[in-house]
Amino acid sequence: MLTEERLDAIRRMLDDHGKVLANDLAAQFGVSDDTIRRDLRELARLGHCRRVYGGALLPAPDIGTLAVRTSDQADIKARLARATTALVRDGQTLYIDAGSTNLAIAKALPKDMRLTVVTNAPAIATALSDNPKHTIIVLGGLYDQSKGACLGAQTIREATNIFADMFILGACGVDTELGVTALDAGEAEIKRVMIAQSSLLVIAATTDKLGTVAPFKLADAARIDHLVVEDGAGIEAYRQFDIELHPI
Amino acid sequence: MLTEERLDAIRRMLDDHGKVLANDLAAQFGVSDDTIRRDLRELARLGHCRRVYGGALLPAPDIGTLAVRTSDQADIKARLARATTALVRDGQTLYIDAGSTNLAIAKALPKDMRLTVVTNAPAIATALSDNPKHTIIVLGGLYDQSKGACLGAQTIREATNIFADMFILGACGVDTELGVTALDAGEAEIKRVMIAQSSLLVIAATTDKLGTVAPFKLADAARIDHLVVEDGAGIEAYRQFDIELHPI
DNA sequence: CGACAACATGCAAGAACGTGCACAAACGAG
DNA sequence: CTCGTTTGTGCACGTTCTTGCATGTTGTCG
Numbered sequence: 300m301l302t303e304e305r306l307d308a309i310r311r312m313l314d315d316h317g318k319v320l321a322n323d324l325a326a327q328f329g330v331s332d333d334t335i336r337r338d339l340r341e342l343a344r345l346g347h348c349r350r351v352y353g354g355a356l357l358p359a360p361d362i363g364t365l366a367v368r369t370s371d372q373a374d375i376k377a378r379l380a381r382a383t384t385a386l387v388r389d390g391q392t393l394y395i396d397a398g399s400t401n402l403a404i405a406k407a408l409p410k411d412m413r414l415t416v417v418t419n420a421p422a423i424a425t426a427l428s429d430n431p432k433h434t435i436i437v438l439g440g441l442y443d444q445s446k447g448a449c450l451g452a453q454t455i456r457e458a459t460n461i462f463a464d465m466f467i468l469g470a471c472g473v474d475t476e477l478g479v480t481a482l483d484a485g486e487a488e489i490k491r492v493m494i495a496q497s498s499l500l501v502i503a504a505t506t507d508k509l510g511t512v513a514p515f516k517l518a519d520a521a522r523i524d525h526l527v528v529e530d531g532a533g534i535e536a537y538r539q540f541d542i543e544l545h546p547i
Numbered sequence: 548m549l550t551e552e553r554l555d556a557i558r559r560m561l562d563d564h565g566k567v568l569a570n571d572l573a574a575q576f577g578v579s580d581d582t583i584r585r586d587l588r589e590l591a592r593l594g595h596c597r598r599v600y601g602g603a604l605l606p607a608p609d610i611g612t613l614a615v616r617t618s619d620q621a622d623i624k625a626r627l628a629r630a631t632t633a634l635v636r637d638g639q640t641l642y643i644d645a646g647s648t649n650l651a652i653a654k655a656l657p658k659d660m661r662l663t664v665v666t667n668a669p670a671i672a673t674a675l676s677d678n679p680k681h682t683i684i685v686l687g688g689l690y691d692q693s694k695g696a697c698l699g700a701q702t703i704r705e706a707t708n709i710f711a712d713m714f715i716l717g718a719c720g721v722d723t724e725l726g727v728t729a730l731d732a733g734e735a736e737i738k739r740v741m742i743a744q745s746s747l748l749v750i751a752a753t754t755d756k757l758g759t760v761a762p763f764k765l766a767d768a769a770r771i772d773h774l775v776v777e778d779g780a781g782i783e784a785y786r787q788f789d790i791e792l793h794p795i
Numbered sequence: 796c797g798a799c800a801a802c803a804t805g806c807a808a809g810a811a812c813g814t815g816c817a818c819a820a821a822c823g824a825g
Numbered sequence: 826c827t828c829g830t831t832t833g834t835g836c837a838c839g840t841t842c843t844t845g846c847a848t849g850t851t852g853t854c855g
Contacts (some may be wrong), residue, residue, distance in 0.1 A: 334833080439702075581845065600852060
């Protein structure tokens with residue numbers, strides 16, 4: 300049997316059953332476990348499966364989805380959230396877009412202030428469900444599962460009617476030279492609108508976002524008003540733009 | 548059985564019943580208590596459950612009102628959900644409005660069907676985040692914290708543009724004489740629009756909803772196409788309206 | 796307080812794994 | 826045809842992962 304035939308057969312078995320066991324495959328094809336492991340490694344590399352101890356599964360279950368990202372670096376995000384919510388004043392209207400850091404910020408918003416929160420991330424609306432003093436406006440439209448946010452024309456249309464005191468901009472690249480950037484065209488469009496409709500631009504970012512550049516430009520670095528980041532990560536370079544730095 | 552399969556099975560049991568017992572799980576999977584405890588620790592670390600003495604519960608505590616209702620009668624709601632999702636066909640467009648039963652239904656939707664789900668409940672959009680074959684449309688607008696849904700003029704305006712094969716109507720009163728009713732005027736308005744825009748009207752209700760009447764009328768009982776309820780609760784009276792009954 | 800169940804922790808056995816190497820078959824160039 | 830190269834495979838080795846058990850600790854209930 301040719302190697303590629305075997306790989307194809309494994310893929311079919313994965314599609315049929317959702318999982319395969321390395322032992323079974325070795326016995327079934329009459330090859331060693333090592334060969335099967337090599338096959339699974341190759342299939343995983345091509346994104347056709349996800350290796351687990353004992354075999355492989357279809358790559359369907361939530362890898363890299365919001366839940367995982369949320370628990371990632373949870374302590375840092377909580378500290379970023381506390382520092383960011385300190386910038387909020389009673390009575391303000393906030394745009395908050397999607398992202399796990401922004402979700403942490405939403406949860407940390409002071410419950411005793413009257414705030415209006417406008418968001419295109421359903422998870423953020425849900426997180427604010429037990430804050431009776433907050434007015435929450437959801438921007439609807441087509442929901443992008445991987446981003447956890449509503450994107451597209453409908454969402455943008457709704458945003459153009461709402462002006463805010465502050466926009467808490469979610470995960471993206473921040474660079475002194477190339478400014479603030481987003482990974483995705485659809486994501487970028489709604490973020491640009493939110494920037495245009497807000498007085499202050501606030502970014503809370505983990506260190507890995509600093510100095511990185513994504514394809515779609517949102518704004519110059521000078522447009523940023525407040526930057527909340529971990530201390531030490533070469534943040535001094537941002538002072539030249541009159542950005543208020545909040546190291547944690 | 549692969550470790551990850553076991554973790555997944557535990558998560559499903561948690562979703563269905565709202566709780567799991569370490570002993571039962573060990574017996575059921577044929578592994579030691581220690582292994583189950585390790586699994587529960589891992590699930591708790593990922594935020595999928597909350598460990599308690601003897602087992603684990605759904606992570607209810609911080610989200611307050613909505614979450615309490617969610618874990619309440621979780622067992623019955625999971626059975627209602629399974630019976631309701633059996634009515635869904637590949638390629639259909641569904642309206643799903645807010646409510647803890649509807650959230651359970653959304654989670655139980657078959658992942659292998661291409662569905663378009665339109666909802667005014669952010670929690671339902673979030674729950675469907677890991678279903679890549681589903682198209683999700685969020686109806687935005689002013690978010691009502693106590694209902695967990697977007698209500699009001701903006702939401703209604705968006706709904707008037709979307710027609711669906713089926714509307715899965717959430718918690719309200721159902722009575723043979725006085726029809727389907729809602730507790731709240733704002734809630735009632737959006738529900739009426741969703742009813743008007745849908746071919747089939749489906750209601751999945753716990754027994755306490757049957758025979759109760761709320762102030763705001765949504766539709767006559769005869770408008771209901773499918774009624775999914777617990778068995779025995781005097782459901783025969785609904786047969787006169789040509790409603791398809793699905794006792795569980 | 797005492798009995799007992801559930802728990803955390805450390806440890807050891809076995810399974811699964813990655814890596815490096817050797818061998819054989821297939822292949823192309825001379 | 827012969828030689829060197831490439832590719833696929835199996836084996837040996839050390840490593841990592843999972844699991845169950847033994848230990849001592851903590852929590853629950855009468």
